[in-house]
Amino acid sequence: MTESEFRHEGLAATLLEAAETELSQSGIERISLRAVAKRAGVSHGAPAHHFGDARGLLTALAAKGYQRLLHYQTSREETAGPEPLARIIASGLGYIEFAVAFPELFALMFNSAVPDRSDTRFFNVALSVFERLVENTQAHNGRNPYTDPDSMKDLMASWSVVHGLAELIISGRAERTLGLDQMTEAQREETLTAILLRVNRTGS
């Protein structure tokens, strides 16, 4: 691999890293394509060649975020063991852990109209997150959400509480009310688990 190939292959990745840094520092509403290029050490026109426009760059970054979210969930589930409910809770805790660790990236992925959802890579990896939830739901309640409306309601209730809790935490609306900021890591987990369990209890 020559130097130029390295630079060629590397610039797209370098730009994505620079974009994530800029995103976490400036927020989704103030991120600047020129600042990203400057951070990556290239001219302001360089990103266009790899990502088309600013939207293309942020779509790629959001897709990268979904892959990381998936990894956070997988990691949690593996330590949770085989019990279906435990895996759903673990998956939810991973979802929240990711949102807290990368709040601006999370906002880009879920609260923004910027990423192009028809982008193949973005679509597929976002679908993977959903299908994991489908599998976990079916393992838990024994019914396929795609064919059983009640099972899909279980799924959406589970997703909603996880997603909503993540949003309320990263927007600062849950930290103080729940006293999360004064808790140990174990207490945090216990508190969040107790909340998630309120929607995943047994009984239709």
Add this chain to the structure above:
Amino acid sequence: MTESEFRHEGLAATLLEAAETELSQSGIERISLRAVAKRAGVSHGAPAHHFGDARGLLTALAAKGYQRLLHYQTSREETAGPEPLARIIASGLGYIEFAVAFPELFALMFNSAVPDRSDTRFFNVALSVFERLVENTQAHNGRNPYTDPDSMKDLMASWSVVHGLAELIISGRAERTLGLDQMTEAQREETLTAILLRVNRTGS
């Protein structure tokens, strides 16, 4: 009241209306202060005199949104009757109804770092929404969320599922999976109620 007095008194309100129209059309990431001013029929520097800067204008708009949200919830609760659980569900349905009716405004209120939360008007009206939930929760489980941690968990679980469901619906992640787009209004309500009830069931 002279013509100039009318314009004077009215411009702030006119700008807010223009801002909401622009927001709903352009979205939170593309709204332009100059376009708002143009729509209101004034120069691009006029808004600064009433709202300081763009953030001030959008903070005022978000506060107006909270008032409207409160109204949507009140309206629903009044028709729901006195039963606490019914009021919680009604309040949640009003929350979702508001989000679906004004998705960009909802995003401005909850998913944006733009509104200044230390703004007195914004803070107070946002607090009103929360305190309504506090009252409903206490009426439902009989314990004060401010002093009883478990009651606060009930509250946050209830808020999370409502907020999360609203987010997932307006971002297009729930409509098709739940088949909401092919339902009658009554069926929609029934489906959403069934989901909300999964977290507000008795027990614990």
Add this chain to the structure above:
DNA sequence: GCATTTTGCTTGACACTGTCTAGATACATC
């Protein structure tokens, strides 16, 4: 009733933004 201050808004300037186009440089291919 006149002078003065204050208010509400306009106008123009500034730095900054994303995108487009033309050009330069280095690589690959024949």
Add this chain to the structure above:
DNA sequence: GATGTATCTAGACAGTGTCAAGCAAAATGC
């Protein structure tokens, strides 16, 4: 070695939010 292609630079353009200066009208002071 010549041609073509990919990668990146550099400049221009319209549009953005904010700021300062100016202006007209209303409010205020005497």
